[in-house]
């Protein structure tokens with residue numbers, strides 16, 4: 002503690018002798034009213050002087066509150082109409098409080114000074130209040146990723162200063178409102194550069210007025226809606242447009258206006274998955290294009306157009322299922338920036354000539370299902386991905402390496418993860434902490450970046466992530482955010498065509514961020530203060546909640562703030578105060594001293610090993626460890642190596658002398674239960690060896706200890722991924738991959754292990770994920786061998802986990818493999834809903850059955866599905882079949898359930914329906930210097946840039 006108590010005393014006396022509260026009374030009442038409708042409030046929101054006491058997230062100019070920034074504060078409840086009291090408010094950011102919801106109060110419209118209204122990733126519902134249209138100074142409106150319903154109010158057309166307009170990922174219906182003869186509409190927003198309306202249920206035709214020569218739009222995103230009719234020919238008037246997304250509207254039809262090639266600044270064009278007709282659009286002259294996707298439309302049949310080879314910045318050309326024919330020009334492969342060509346399902350014919358000077362960034366050519374009958378590869382053999390399956394050339398018996406499905410020819414590459422710069426052995430961290438890229442243990446701020454239109458498609462090229470890491474770190478530091486480093490993980494394209502990347506921001510100089518730090522960093526991202534390098538295009542960010550542990554030393558401010566109260570009580574005697582302060586000082590100091598870790602007893606003397614030692618199990622593959630060895634590799638079972646609680650004791654991380662990481666499970670002292678489970682686990686695990694079953698490396702029965710040593714599985718449990726705890730995001734295809742692995746693991750236990758094994762505790766926390774997202778079934782403490790007496794069932798005391806437990810087994814106590822099938826069925830449902838099987842009296846099986854309507858798409862389960870999956874029938878291929886399988890697995894009678902082997906084949910079939918194996922990628926290659934230009938940066942208006950940076954925080958007088 003660096004503040005002397007005498008100094009504090011001095012400060013207090015000075016403060017106390019002036020005034021205790023100096024915030025405007027109306028503002029204080031407003032904030033108190035707002036906090037009253039929250040279940041929790043920021044930790045130092047006490048008293049009646051928000052400005053003087055520096056309440057978390059509150060910024061004042063003199064005695065008036067001008068900013069509320071409370072992103073990622075785990076707030077829950079609603080936003081009270083008391084907000085209207087804060088008449089000087091300019092910034093309101095409540096983003097990333099996912100339990101903050103209800104409808105927005107209409108009184109928000111009276112905040113006549115409001116410039117930035119940012120409510121990203123909350124749960125606000127109901128209609129968008131039309132009164133928001135009265136906020137004449139509003140520059141920045143982000144209501145994306147909430148649950149708003151109803152129409153876009155016409156009144157928003159009155160926001161004449163609006164620069165950023167984001168309503169994406171809600172449940173909005175109706176059309177885009179335009180000038181009605183009296184009232185301005187969205188076509189009057191002539192200062193707005195960003196229209197982000199994707200991922201709603203907007204419908205009707207796109208009004209032609211919305212594109213006019215006064216508009217300055219650079220991003221127009223209306224993808225994943227229900228728009229119909231044709232694209233108005235006025236589109237050509239938006240001549241500064243850079244990103245255009247019309248994709249996934251299904252009903253959008255008619256020809257693409259021919260003047261589209263007036264859009265000479267357009268870099269990303271998405272027209273895929275509509276019903277567009279007429280000739281294939283001519284993109285000649287659109288020289289800034291880098292990403293073009295026009296797949297799955299119904300254009301007239303045509304031959305390969307000339308513009309194919311005339312787009313110098315093109316990285317990605319996606320033209321699937323479009324009846325384009327003729328020979329592919331060799332120059333296409335020589336484009337200097339080209340990375341991915343997805344051209345399957347066309348009529349390309351004749352000879353495919355890739356030539357010898359193909360572009361250095363070229364990674365994938367997918368020409369499945371065309372009519373190519375010859376291949377010419379000049380010079381060195383073409384060694385990137387080329388898929389010719391379903392072409393006549395594949396009937397000739399040669400070129401077999403190009404005639405396999407993607408899965409066979411290219412196993413999934415490990416997902417990207419920022420490397421850690423540790424010299425020697427990596428440190429090990431407490432369970433709540435992670436190792437930062439600079440090799441310190443800390444609690445990172447986590448979330449997901451969603452890039453809505455990146456200009457590249459090659460996810461195996463690490464240079465993009467390195468660029469982003471470096472850029473974020475530099476800029477965050479320049480905004481005075483106290484960070485140590487940035488880590489990125491698991492990039493992938495999700496069902497909405499967004500590039501998702503998991504982000505971790507590590508605190509600098511301390512183990513975890515304080516609430517104020519989090520609100521500052523959240524604001525940098527929610528307010529788009531941070532702009533990524535241009536190749537990444539527009540983005541949004543969704544944070545996970547960040548729990549600030551209570552033992553974190555409070556800031557000087559909040560300490561000092563509590564003192565006036567004490568002063569009040571003890572008013573008069575300065576000596577009394579001084580003594581009091583000294584006492585407080587020493588108490589707080591004592592508390593902060595690290596707790597001494599108690600020495601653990603070296604052996605479990607009380608455990609009677611005789612009962613078990615008579616039959617030390619026969620082991621294949623597993624070895625015995627001495628107590629001393631395990632003590633050494635876990636650094637004396639240090640707290641830092643404690644990675645969680647297993648079935649019957651603690652689990653520690655250890656590093657073998659070979660450098661291999663292992664997990665060591667140590668039985669609790671004197672646990673008889675543990676003793677049984679320990680033996681069961683050794684006996685069973687030493688019999689089984691399968692890719693999808695965690696493998697036992699050895700055990701220790703030394704000095705009365707019972708310990709098991711497993712391979713270390715880095716990505717945690719499936720449960721942690723589903724709840725978003727681990728930062729591994731699972732899209733639909735990845736979920737299928739994980740569930741297929743799990744099913745294979747269980748099927749192996751049932752059908753190939755001899756004698757068969759019933760696991761008895763299949764659940765999401767017993768499935769581990771390795772770095773390639775391979776599922777590993779673990780925790781065999783409750784498992785049983787079947788059929789030693791040839792009967793295939795045993796009578797046993799019922800064990801398992803509520804929610805997953807087979808009711809038939811529970812009633813009859815007869816255990817068969819079908820009990821695992823039941824639990825697996827529950828797990829299948831958990832995978833698509835991301836809900837606990839049993840929560841507050843709601844049982845997942847019953848919920849799904851109640852909502853099920855097989856006549857609707859996705860069986861009418863939209864509301865139950867995990868929002869992360871992005872519930873649309875096109876993106877969730879095979880979901881119906883998946884639900885059918887899950888429901889068969891949870892049939893009441895075991896006999897009606899499929900075997901695990903049957904489940905495996907069914908999941909394989911569903912995986913193919915969903916579009917095959919996860920995104921595969923070939924070996925990474927160096928990043929060519931010629932990066933396609935993407936002019937996203939530098940487009941902010943002077944009114945908003947800088948005005949809201951944490952660094953420009955105005956301190957109270």
Ligand SMILES: *[C@@H]1O[C@H](CO)[C@@H](O)[C@H](O)[C@H]1NC(C)=O
Nearest residue numbers: 180184185186188189210213
């Ligand atoms: C709004 O735009 C329309 C044209 O789309 C124009 O006729 C009208 O005057 C504009 N109204 C205002 C208030 O700017």
Ligand SMILES: *[C@@H]1O[C@H](CO)[C@@H](O)[C@H](O)[C@H]1NC(C)=O
Nearest residue numbers: 234235236237238240260263
């Ligand atoms: C194309 O853009 C120019 C300005 O760059 C504009 O004058 C012209 O009207 C546009 N043409 C069409 C057909 O929209």
Ligand SMILES: *[C@@H]1O[C@H](CO)[C@@H](O)[C@H](O)[C@H]1NC(C)=O
Nearest residue numbers: 273274294296297319321916
């Ligand atoms: C085109 O449609 C097919 C089948 O629905 C789908 O698998 C594919 O992903 C779509 N292509 C693009 C680029 O969206």
Ligand SMILES: *[C@@H]1O[C@H](CO)[C@@H](O)[C@H](O)[C@H]1NC(C)=O
Nearest residue numbers: 303304326327328350351352
């Ligand atoms: C390829 O298809 C075109 C029509 O798209 C046809 O005119 C041409 O003869 C075909 N070429 C070969 C080699 O089959």
